[in-house]
Amino acid sequence: MQDVIKVHCFGCGSLNERGLQIKSHWAGPEELVCRWQPQPFHIGHPGVVYGGMIASVVDCHAMWTAMAAHCRDSGIEMDGTALPFAYVTGKLSVSYLKPAVIDQPLELRARVVDKGERRSTVECVVLQRGQECARAEVIAVRVQPLA
Numbered sequence: 001m002q003d004v005i006k007v008h009c010f011g012c013g014s015l016n017e018r019g020l021q022i023k024s025h026w027a028g029p030e031e032l033v034c035r036w037q038p039q040p041f042h043i044g045h046p047g048v049v050y051g052g053m054i055a056s057v058v059d060c061h062a063m064w065t066a067m068a069a070h071c072r073d074s075g076i077e078m079d080g081t082a083l084p085f086a087y088v089t090g091k092l093s094v095s096y097l098k099p100a101v102i103d104q105p106l107e108l109r110a111r112v113v114d115k116g117e118r119r120s121t122v123e124c125v126v127l128q129r130g131q132e133c134a135r136a137e138v139i140a141v142r143v144q145p146l147a
């Protein structure tokens, strides 16, 4: 879906040449998936992905999960035209359960588990080779479009 929304966000912006350029897709009625291949320079301890990078990917995937779920619930099509709102991160909490190795892709699976008027609570699991290496809870807050 981000293919058509030209943003510069470090996480998902298709126009940010130095960004991660992640993409999130529906993978079932409630869940969005994102796959990301760490690069050698995303390293923390030897052979292990830097935890802050995992948080960054989770952050962006969670915002798109909140956005996509809200659009679905409101009957708004994500067709690349400007949306009348954006989502920003209010809170990001990550539990790191196992080291993620640098040379294997990560798969993120996220869903909205609770929704208020403007707040969406998103749960995200981070898998590598089918094993859960991190789990996150993210609060996304809907705001006016940001300049």
Ligand SMILES: CCCCCCCCCCCC(=O)SCCNC(=O)CCNC(=O)[C@H](O)C(C)(C)COP(=O)(O)OP(=O)(O)OC[C@H]1O[C@@H](n2cnc3c(N)ncnc32)[C@H](O)[C@@H]1OP(=O)(O)O
Pocket: 005, 007, 009, 011, 012, 059, 060, 063, 064, 082, 083, 085, 086, 087, 088, 089, 090, 091, 115, 116, 117, 118, 119, 139, 141, 143
């Ligand atoms: C088109 C291209 C798009 C492109 C989009 C691409 C995705 C880009 C992803 C980038 C993500 C980022 O990095 S965003 C950048 C990092 N984040 C920010 O800069 C946000 C800075 N903070 C703020 O602007 C503000 O604090 C807000 C907007 C988060 C909240 O302020 P507010 O607007 O006054 O909201 P407020 O009334 O207090 O709260 C509204 C609801 O949110 C909940 N809430 C608010 N903050 C929190 C919090 N920290 N922890 C828990 N819950 C919170 C409240 O309990 C309430 O829930 P309830 O009681 O109603 O249930």
